[in-house]
Amino acid sequence: MRAVRILAATLALTVLMPATAIAQQAPPSLPDIEDEVMCPTCGFSLALSESPQANQIRDLIRQLIDEGLTKEQIKDALVVEYGPEVLASPETSGFDLAAWVVPGLAILIAGAALTIGVRRWRSAAGGGPGVPSRLEPEPGDDERLAADLDRYRL
Amino acid sequence: MSNRAFLAVIGALAVIALLAFGVFKAEPSLAVGEAPPDAPLPRLDGSGDAAIADFAGSWVLVNFWASWCGPCESESPDIQSLLEDRADDGLVVFGINSRDATDSARAFEQELGLTWEMVRDGDGKRMDEYGIPGLPESFLVDPEGRLAAICRGPLTLRQLNAVVGPFLDGARPAAAGVPPFCEV
Numbered sequence: 001m002r003a004v005r006i007l008a009a010t011l012a013l014t015v016l017m018p019a020t021a022i023a024q025q026a027p028p029s030l031p032d033i034e035d036e037v038m039c040p041t042c043g044f045s046l047a048l049s050e051s052p053q054a055n056q057i058r059d060l061i062r063q064l065i066d067e068g069l070t071k072e073q074i075k076d077a078l079v080v081e082y083g084p085e086v087l088a089s090p091e092t093s094g095f096d097l098a099a100w101v102v103p104g105l106a107i108l109i110a111g112a113a114l115t116i117g118v119r120r121w122r123s124a125a126g127g128g129p130g131v132p133s134r135l136e137p138e139p140g141d142d143e144r145l146a147a148d149l150d151r152y153r154l
Numbered sequence: 155m156s157n158r159a160f161l162a163v164i165g166a167l168a169v170i171a172l173l174a175f176g177v178f179k180a181e182p183s184l185a186v187g188e189a190p191p192d193a194p195l196p197r198l199d200g201s202g203d204a205a206i207a208d209f210a211g212s213w214v215l216v217n218f219w220a221s222w223c224g225p226c227e228s229e230s231p232d233i234q235s236l237l238e239d240r241a242d243d244g245l246v247v248f249g250i251n252s253r254d255a256t257d258s259a260r261a262f263e264q265e266l267g268l269t270w271e272m273v274r275d276g277d278g279k280r281m282d283e284y285g286i287p288g289l290p291e292s293f294l295v296d297p298e299g300r301l302a303a304i305c306r307g308p309l310t311l312r313q314l315n316a317v318v319g320p321f322l323d324g325a326r327p328a329a330a331g332v333p334p335f336c337e338v
Binding site: 056080081083085 | 254
């Protein structure tokens, strides 16, 4: 059994490693970068914009790809030319900070609400002090059950 | 009011305040008579910084442009002609290249033979300080450093002469010659 596991792990590594290496060495493509870059003048993602400035940025990206730059190097070069607003991610200061903070806060609040809700539901279902359990039969249930079975007996 | 209702009201008010801030956030705008934003910017050719204040005592036509902007391509030769005609009367042109790629901007400048002072505003922050939504826009600054005219659109040579010319001659522009998108 152990030999089978070692063989499977070796096969997986053999298959995955070249793919990873190829992915690291593959040159970036325009579509790969377009959706992470903004057209600062029109305020849309570069992938969605056909404005003259967007076309200029696309030309610059193609030129930088031809020069052999990596995706991160190209994004850095775009920031040097157009400032940080050219990247699709919002800024980490001022009003834009809300774009980073609000989703995190929303997840925390939703998690807290879910935890409280589940605890309350479990305490109600588990029969806390003074709360009858829903799993236990109530007085008279046996008689009602017997009567129902008699009624449907053919 | 229960604690839960109180929290719900506070939450709703916070959301409304956030939306109102986004909707009514004041955009900067300039008016004739005001001093324009003028922190030094790097020159387009990389040779240090320049500011409008460097030309105090002259009439300075501040022109925002970009090489990808079609109307800028039409307007720039006319500004160059105006400069060549009126430089001796104390006119200086101060070009602010905004939201543009440096190499494209320099190629544009050379192809059109533009000889005026050029600075770079790559991230468009100076455009935002002037409240400029699109390019090109021009601002005439008087020798005391205050705005004498604001034109929010491309100008032809005739319009440039009608707006800028009278100031250089010590007069005020005739209302009939001033384009509707200009404030003097």
